[in-house]
Amino acid sequence: MTALRPEVAEFDRDGRPGDGQPGGVMPTSEHEGAGLVQLHESIATLLASRGQWRQAYQHLRSAFDLVYADQDDPPQVPEQLRREVDRLRREHAEAREQSLRDSLTHSYNRRYLDQRLVGMVAERGGTAPGLAIALIDLDWFKQVNDTFGHLLGDRVLQRVVELLQEELPEGAFCARYGGEEFVLVLPGLDAGPAVEIAESARLRVERHAWASLAPGLRVTVSIGLAYEPPAAESPARPPVGPEQQLLRADSLLYTAKQSGRNAVAYREGGRVRLAGPASGRRGIAESRVAGY
Incomplete structure (x- = not known):
């Protein structure tokens, strides 16, 4: 994923951009479309770092939808997106497991x-x-x-x-x-x-x-x-x-x-x-x- 750009700062309470739903603004040009894809990927990275895994996944999915918005047939999930989603799921599982473990003995807490x-x-x-x-x-x-x-x-x-x-x-x-x-x-x-x-x-x-x-x-x-x-x-x-x-x-x-x-x-x-x-x-x- 790309690093979060400085101008990406405002989110609503669900971790979405201030204009509403992920992917809610459709691109008017190829350049704008690529920019929105990067925006959603950057937001997903930030949300994942905060442990907001569901919202991070939504933004990854929105990036995927934007990439394939003009195709008539349902697209195959690209391997890069699949890997990113798998990584987020693993990190979520690891973070949850750590939150339930005692830091000294590694037994449950x-x-x-x-x-x-x-x-x-x-x-x-x-x-x-x-x-x-x-x-x-x-x-x-x-x-x-x-x-x-x-x-x-x-x-x-x-x-x-x-x-x-x-x-x-x-x-x-x-x-x-x-x-x-x-x-x-x-x-x-x-x-x-x-x-x-x-x-x-x-x-x-x-x-x-x-x-x-x-x-x-x-x-x-x-x-x-x-x-x-x-x-x-x-x-x-x-x-x-x-x-x-x-x-x-x-x-x-x-x-x-x-x-x-x-x-x-x-x-x-x-x-x-x-x-x-x-x-x-x-x-x-x-x-x-x-x-x-």
Whole structure:
């Protein structure tokens, strides 16, 4: 595309030239037609740089229409225009993906988590599968930063995310909830497999060779797993919203912390339990959420 010319400065609120629709003024000469083509291409470049992909595409399409305005047969899309449109689509997809990723760990961010959870709850009709949400917190992470420095602390967060994302089933994802807290969203599973996935993630973190990053470094995580059964099992009950399910996961995370850390806490048959080796611990803390 050509660079934006200095005189191209005024647009309406949809990113179109001030005279209205793209291509709304038909050229009166071949020279004017070529000028309008360049104008639309320049505007498209500017709009793409602003992330206004739909309007950029409209201007590219207007340039294409001007080039072939006098032809009777529908023209083939020229290869150059096709490449430009493909490039805009790729840049749009990349920009959107970056806006949904945490800049440090490259896991999904809180924005993506909120959007996905709202969508999952909205889709929970009569045949909706189960949904597990595991809220994960690094144990004693402040001591890691104080002892080894924040730079190494950042490397620990990055490595923990890599470990959490290993062996996730299709449709599951990891998101950074904030600070040293992360969330695993596990849709379409029964309660038992969801607990197994959370316990496997906890164990991978515990067994990782952390001393390779710094002598004496040890990292563990505590996990609270909240499970919402398939809608078909309780069709009369309204679906639990994402905030409520996250609140339940947070309550179970508190239980895991208060029960000795480095554990997965979940609820089964109305009782709070710990998974794996931690199941033999005594004095499991009570949930902080009343009625749960």
